[in-house]
Amino acid sequence: MSDDNVLSPRDPWFRRAVGITAGIFVLTALGGFIVLPYAQPELKVSGLWDAICSAAGVVRTSSAQAPVQPDPKLTKVVITSALPATPAPDAIGRGATLAQQCAICHGPTGVSRADSPNLAGQYAASIYKQLADFKNGARVNAIMSPFAANLSERDMQDLAAYYAYLPRLPGYHPQQSQPAPKIVINGAPMRGVAPCGSCHGALDNKTGSPWLEGQPAAYVKAQLQAFASGERRNDISQQMRNIARRMTPEEIDQAAEWYASQPPTLIHTN
Amino acid sequence: MLNSRRLVLAHFWLAFTVFGLALVLGAWQMFIRSPLHTWISNPEWYYRSLTAHGTVMGYVFPTLVAMGFGYAISEVSLNQPLIGRKWAWAGFWLIVVGAVMAMIPVALGRASVLYTFYPPLIGSPFYYLGVVLVVVGSWIWVALMSVNLHAWKKANPGAPVPLPMFANVAGSYLWGWTAVGAALELLLQILPVAFGLKSTIDAGLSRVFFSWTLHAIVYFWLMPTYIAYYTIVPRAIGGKVYSDTMARISFILFLVVAMPIGMHHTFADPQVGAGFKFIHSAFTALVALPTLLTVFTICASVEIAARMRGGRGPLGWIRALPWSNPIMLAVAFSFVMLGFGGAGGLINMSYQLDTTIHNTQWITGHFHLIFGGAIVIMYFAIAYDLWPHLTGRAMRDLGLMRLQLWLWFVGMIVTTFPWHWVGILGMPRRMAYYDYTDPAVAPQAVSVMLSAIGGFILLASGLLFIVILLRAQRAPREEAGLYRFSAALHPPVAVPALNSYALWIALMVGLTVTNYGFPIAQLALRSDTSVPAVYVGANP
Numbered sequence: 078m079s080d081d082n083v084l085s086p087r088d089p090w091f092r093r094a095v096g097i098t099a100g101i102f103v104l105t106a107l108g109g110f111i112v113l114p115y116a117q118p119e120l121k122v123s124g125l126w127d128a129i130c131s132a133a134g135v136v137r138t139s140s141a142q143a144p145v146q147p148d149p150k151l152t153k154v155v156i157t158s159a160l161p162a163t164p165a166p167d168a169i170g171r172g173a174t175l176a177q178q179c180a181i182c183h184g185p186t187g188v189s190r191a192d193s194p195n196l197a198g199q200y201a202a203s204i205y206k207q208l209a210d211f212k213n214g215a216r217v218n219a220i221m222s223p224f225a226a227n228l229s230e231r232d233m234q235d236l237a238a239y240y241a242y243l244p245r246l247p248g249y250h251p252q253q254s255q256p257a258p259k260i261v262i263n264g265a266p267m268r269g270v271a272p273c274g275s276c277h278g279a280l281d282n283k284t285g286s287p288w289l290e291g292q293p294a295a296y297v298k299a300q301l302q303a304f305a306s307g308e309r310r311n312d313i314s315q316q317m318r319n320i321a322r323r324m325t326p327e328e329i330d331q332a333a334e335w336y337a338s339q340p341p342t343l344i345h346t347n
Numbered sequence: 348m349l350n351s352r353r354l355v356l357a358h359f360w361l362a363f364t365v366f367g368l369a370l371v372l373g374a375w376q377m378f379i380r381s382p383l384h385t386w387i388s389n390p391e392w393y394y395r396s397l398t399a400h401g402t403v404m405g406y407v408f409p410t411l412v413a414m415g416f417g418y419a420i421s422e423v424s425l426n427q428p429l430i431g432r433k434w435a436w437a438g439f440w441l442i443v444v445g446a447v448m449a450m451i452p453v454a455l456g457r458a459s460v461l462y463t464f465y466p467p468l469i470g471s472p473f474y475y476l477g478v479v480l481v482v483v484g485s486w487i488w489v490a491l492m493s494v495n496l497h498a499w500k501k502a503n504p505g506a507p508v509p510l511p512m513f514a515n516v517a518g519s520y521l522w523g524w525t526a527v528g529a530a531l532e533l534l535l536q537i538l539p540v541a542f543g544l545k546s547t548i549d550a551g552l553s554r555v556f557f558s559w560t561l562h563a564i565v566y567f568w569l570m571p572t573y574i575a576y577y578t579i580v581p582r583a584i585g586g587k588v589y590s591d592t593m594a595r596i597s598f599i600l601f602l603v604v605a606m607p608i609g610m611h612h613t614f615a616d617p618q619v620g621a622g623f624k625f626i627h628s629a630f631t632a633l634v635a636l637p638t639l640l641t642v643f644t645i646c647a648s649v650e651i652a653a654r655m656r657g658g659r660g661p662l663g664w665i666r667a668l669p670w671s672n673p674i675m676l677a678v679a680f681s682f683v684m685l686g687f688g689g690a691g692g693l694i695n696m697s698y699q700l701d702t703t704i705h706n707t708q709w710i711t712g713h714f715h716l717i718f719g720g721a722i723v724i725m726y727f728a729i730a731y732d733l734w735p736h737l738t739g740r741a742m743r744d745l746g747l748m749r750l751q752l753w754l755w756f757v758g759m760i761v762t763t764f765p766w767h768w769v770g771i772l773g774m775p776r777r778m779a780y781y782d783y784t785d786p787a788v789a790p791q792a793v794s795v796m797l798s799a800i801g802g803f804i805l806l807a808s809g810l811l812f813i814v815i816l817l818r819a820q821r822a823p824r825e826e827a828g829l830y831r832f833s834a835a836l837h838p839p840v841a842v843p844a845l846n847s848y849a850l851w852i853a854l855m856v857g858l859t860v861t862n863y864g865f866p867i868a869q870l871a872l873r874s875d876t877s878v879p880a881v882y883v884g885a886n887p
């Protein structure tokens with residue numbers, strides 16, 4: 078066939094096509110890797126090679142400053158639906174024993190009377206993650222941290238299994254009929270705040286988001302303020318910090334009051 | 348020769364059925380996030396619908412149209428029975444299985460990740476596997492097109508490949524190569540995480556892989572439309588193709604430069620160096636060339652038809668065109684939408700202007716105008732043109748066909764013009780809820796309502812289209828005669844280098860290496876670029 082030898086350097090079509098393509102590439106590369114870096118004074122390129130590297134997206138070594146290290150105290154837990162792994166058969170029993178040291182604050186039935194968070198019936202993944210974060214320092218609390226410091230991996234899994242197993246207690250909820258505030262149901266889309274209910278239940282449950290119904294208002298409020306100020310930073314990808322920062326103080330109060338007033342039976346687990 | 352009628356019809360019917368369903372979802376999305384409806388309270392439903400709508404409209408529907416049309420082109424233009432019809436059916440069934448497999452987890456809320464996959468968001472592996480099956484099914488088509496062409500070449504040594512088949516195979520090779528990017532993303536990045544073998548993902552590298560696919564997939568969607576411009580329109584209106592060579596050059600240019608420019612979709616991404624963004628941006632400017640050539644050639648071809656029908660004067664010939672012919676109407680509407688959409692595209696491709704409309708509703712307005720408008724209206728024309736030959740039945744509803752095309756055109760303008768406008772006002776895309784009581788958003792309410800109305804006009808048109816096809820399927824039998832494509836004013840005698848693909852494929856792959864090699868290698872080799880995956884739809 079006449080067109081089969083087009084792919085040979087002697088064919089004029091080949092030479093022209095490859096020549097034009099290569100020419101365009103070289104011209105655009107000159108523009109992108111040399112002309113443009115020099116045309117941007119704020120880049121402060123220190124030479125030709127530096128210009129090329131910066132345009133290629135290589136981490137630049139010319140900068141005098143040390144590269145910013147991420148805060149090492151970030152959560153190490155990866156949240157999946159299979160977390161924690163299937164509990165050992167005696168996990169709940171072992172967890173119950175371990176949980177005795179927790180009862181002074183979290184209540185003997187996992188329901189606190191001292192504005193500490195309620196743990197009874199919380200998702201195992203959430204309990205496990207919080208314990209692991211306290212232990213590794215990603216979440217810090219002067220009262221709680223010491224109790225997590227010496228827990229082993231197995232301890233944390235068993236405690237999670239135990240608390241997840243406990244029934245949620247209805248408690249005393251005088252104002253449970255008040256309507257959900259806008260921030261819970263609609264969020265604040267103009268500020269990029271998704272509805273709380275789209276992660277924490279009521280609308281949808283997203284893995285790793287604890288349920289909040291019935292938690293003490295003071296606790297919810299304190300956590301939101303801690304997320305907003307950056308004092309608490311163990312949430313993966315800043316999911317909660319991004320939200321709390323954009324909430325108004327009124328919205329924080331409304332959300333805290335409303336969640337505290339809701340009976341935990343509203344939501345279902347499996 | 349059109350032997351594989353059932354095969355082609357199966358592709359078209361499946362394509363238009365899923366299209367109709369996805370159209371309902373589109374209209375619903377537009378409606379419930381407009382001020383005409385109160386907030387549905389659960390964004391999850393919106394994203395389920397959006398994932399289904401995008402996946403069907405972006406992957407399943409156009410792929411099926413290109414495949415069905417491709418099989419018809421192969422038989423008709425080469426005048427040779429399709430080789431590998433069994434394989435073609437296998438490809439078809441792979442797509443059926445893949446589409447169902449992908450849509451079940453989406454419907455269950457297990458894969459609301461949107462059709463661009465959105466890593467580090469991770470959904471059910473079945474969603475991705477379904478998409479993979481759709482792509483594999485289409486690769487069978489790519490291989491068959493190549494096999495059929497080579498058989499014909501062997502039987503006709505040295506003869507110029509007929510233009511429809513030349514363009515069709517160029518399109519199939521482009522698709523074969525450009526789908527590799529998304530395939531690599533799915534196989535290397537996403538599926539291992541979806542299956543739980545890994546829990547972190549390099550979202551930046553995934554996005555680079557996706558951009559490899561994302562631009563040229565647009566040209567894959569566009570291929571049937573351009574083929575119809577050149578090879579159906581002139582014949583349908585009684586004219587000839589002004590220049591066969593110009594057509595071949597256009598398709599070759601698409602093959603070479605449509606793919607190595609995808610990083611114009613990552614202008615706002617930090618993981619890609621500015622130098623590469625510049626190169627991709629410059630090559631993007633080149634890809635406007637084949638479209639300009641096409642617009643010129645088709646306008647000239649249409650003018651030839653008009654003058655052959657007795658039209659005269661510098662512009663007076665326009666009146667001599669057969670405006671009652673649905674194909675004429677479709678191509679005119681298509682060109683108008685292509686013109687507006689192309690002008691918008693110039694804004695998207697320039698780095699600085701893009702920053703003002705990046706991730707706003709402008710983008711969705713833009714691609715609905717180009718893709719849903721200019722491209723899909725020619726899919727309708729292709730179906731109308733082929734239908735009597737596929738069904739062996741007369742197509743008599745010319746009035747309804749014209750009404751349907753008018754509705755699609757008007758609906759698309761009413762939908763997309765305000766859609767662009769709210770984008771300029773800053774309305775972000777892919778959001779389920781807008782608070783129109785907020786003073787910052789209130790001015791957009793009227794425009795969004797207009798778009799929603801346009802959406803219902805489009806829905807009406809789409810359903811009417813399906814009704815027309817159904818009615819034609821039940822019309823009295825009538826031999827439609829031999830199906831043929833347009834002839835060229837100067838039929839090709841010898842077409843050196845524009846008769847085969849090796850050189851052009853080599854250039855395409857070469858440019859992929861130069862334009863993508865370094866950014867991919869750099870991200871793949873660095874160890875600190877992965878982030879934890881975010882699983883959707885998993886139980887808490």
Ligand code: HEM
Pocket residue numbers: 370371373374375376377397398400401404405408461462463708711715718719720723762775776777778801802803805806
């Ligand atoms: C009744 C007509 C249609 C309406 C009202 C409609 C509406 C919509 C809406 C509201 C979105 C979501 C935009 C966002 O959330 O930012 C969307 C996305 C999309 N539409 Fe349509 N659409 C229609 C027809 C089409 C057609 C004909 C096609 C192509 C054949 C198409 C392809 C797409 C694609 C690919 C997306 C992107 C999905 C994503 O962002 O993940 N649509 N459409």
Ligand SMILES: [Cu+2]
Pocket residue numbers: 561562563565609611612
């Ligand atoms: Cu593109």
